[in-house]
Amino acid sequence: MASLDTSKRIVIKIGSALLVDTVTGELRLDWLKGLAQDVDALKKAGKDVLLVSSGSIALGRRVLDLPEGLLTLEQSQAAAAVGQIRLARAYEQVLTPLNIKTAQILLTLEDSTDRRRYLNSRATMTTLMGFDVVPIINENDTVATDEIRFGDNDRLAAQVAAMAGADVLILLSDVDGLYTGNPRVDADAIHIALIDKITPEIEAMAGGVGSATSKGGMKTKVIAAKTAMQAGCAMAIMLGDVDRPITALMNGARCSWFQAEGDPQAARKLWISALKPKGTLIVDKGAADALRRGKSLLPAGVTNAKGGFMRGDIVSICDTEGTELAKGLVNYDADEVAAISGHKTAKIKEILGYPGRASLVHRDNMVV
Ligand code: GLU
Numbered sequence: 001m002a003s004l005d006t007s008k009r010i011v012i013k014i015g016s017a018l019l020v021d022t023v024t025g026e027l028r029l030d031w032l033k034g035l036a037q038d039v040d041a042l043k044k045a046g047k048d049v050l051l052v053s054s055g056s057i058a059l060g061r062r063v064l065d066l067p068e069g070l071l072t073l074e075q076s077q078a079a080a081a082v083g084q085i086r087l088a089r090a091y092e093q094v095l096t097p098l099n100i101k102t103a104q105i106l107l108t109l110e111d112s113t114d115r116r117r118y119l120n121s122r123a124t125m126t127t128l129m130g131f132d133v134v135p136i137i138n139e140n141d142t143v144a145t146d147e148i149r150f151g152d153n154d155r156l157a158a159q160v161a162a163m164a165g166a167d168v169l170i171l172l173s174d175v176d177g178l179y180t181g182n183p184r185v186d187a188d189a190i191h192i193a194l195i196d197k198i199t200p201e202i203e204a205m206a207g208g209v210g211s212a213t214s215k216g217g218m219k220t221k222v223i224a225a226k227t228a229m230q231a232g233c234a235m236a237i238m239l240g241d242v243d244r245p246i247t248a249l250m251n252g253a254r255c256s257w258f259q260a261e262g263d264p265q266a267a268r269k270l271w272i273s274a275l276k277p278k279g280t281l282i283v284d285k286g287a288a289d290a291l292r293r294g295k296s297l298l299p300a301g302v303t304n305a306k307g308g309f310m311r312g313d314i315v316s317i318c319d320t321e322g323t324e325l326a327k328g329l330v331n332y333d334a335d336e337v338a339a340i341s342g343h344k345t346a347k348i349k350e351i352l353g354y355p356g357r358a359s360l361v362h363r364d365n366m367v368v
Pocket of ligand 1: 015016053054055056057058080138139141151152153154
């Protein structure tokens with residue numbers, strides 16, 4: 001069973017309705033300060049925290065005096081551009097006094113579907129974690145058009161959890177979990193505390209509810225759960241509108257937990273194993289030994305490269321006899337690999353004319 005105590009990396013999704021007062025359109029600063037205390041407590045317990053926050057459109061529409069009701073795509077993009085500055089500033093305002101460094105990441109759907117962009121986003125997140133930063137993530141609503149949108153931050157949060165290798169995702173919502181029916185209209189609806197598999201019955205229970213301020217209903221949450229579970233990440237849906245929600249969760253607040261399938265590392269390795277290699281890297285004995293010891297593959301150890309692969313593709317890594325030693329996501333295009341093979345990492349910039357990543361295949365992106 002997933003537990004906050006043992007988790008190492010947590011993604012928390014904050015919906016617009018929690019951050020922005022639905023009547024006045026004002027930022028709910030007191031609530032946000034409570035959340036910041038919770039983030040501080042998680043950080044002090046040694047956990048990495050990433051926040052996926054909505055609210056840009058809700059904040060921006062008020063500044064622009066836009067009418068109630070549905071906005072046109074252009075209007076919501078303008079509102080998002082105006083509101084996102086305020087949103088990021090609000091998080092900075094509550095986290096900086098606690099000595100927590102923040103960063104803003106705006107993602108589009110392509111950042112998770114295009115493998116090159118996926119790798120970049122993932123690498124940036126990993127680097128930020130290394131600097132002990134809490135990223136504040138939202139969809140890049142200003143440039144995403146309808147066809148290429150996540151559209152709701154539930155699914156975005158699940159993609160972020162998968163990308164960052166998180167083991168727990170918490171959706172702070174306006175309901176305390178999944179029910180057998182819609183609890184707002186059905187008095188007999190029963191709360192489900194633990195879901196270990198998304199069955200058609202579970203999907204049917206989720207229906208399609210949503211409110212005026214929040215895009216996602218239970219349906220998008222169940223889709224999010226599927227993504228998270230497959231990525232080895234447990235997911236909780238809980239009521240966000242309480243003082244210090246994460247503390248409440250730790251103290252046993254009612255929620256629904258969706259159980260992870262294995263752990264994030266295992267899920268990632270499974271995903272890599274299932275992909276078909278687009279090329280082969282032949283490595284010398286020194287590199288082969290290093291791979292077996294769990295090290296990344298550096299350009300110096302590569303003697304030959306075959307195939308027209310591109311950065312982000314899967315390559316097979318073989319010894320000089322042709323025996324496959326590992327498979328992994330390659331950090332350079334085939335022509336770049338040909339140029340830097342056999343050279344020290346320090347030479348990459350001189351040879352390619354720009355600084356690249358230190359490894360050809362990073363150990364986190366490799367199955368040995
Ligand atoms: N990205 C949108 C925003 O920040 C919200 C999407 C959602 O509510 O799920 O306003």
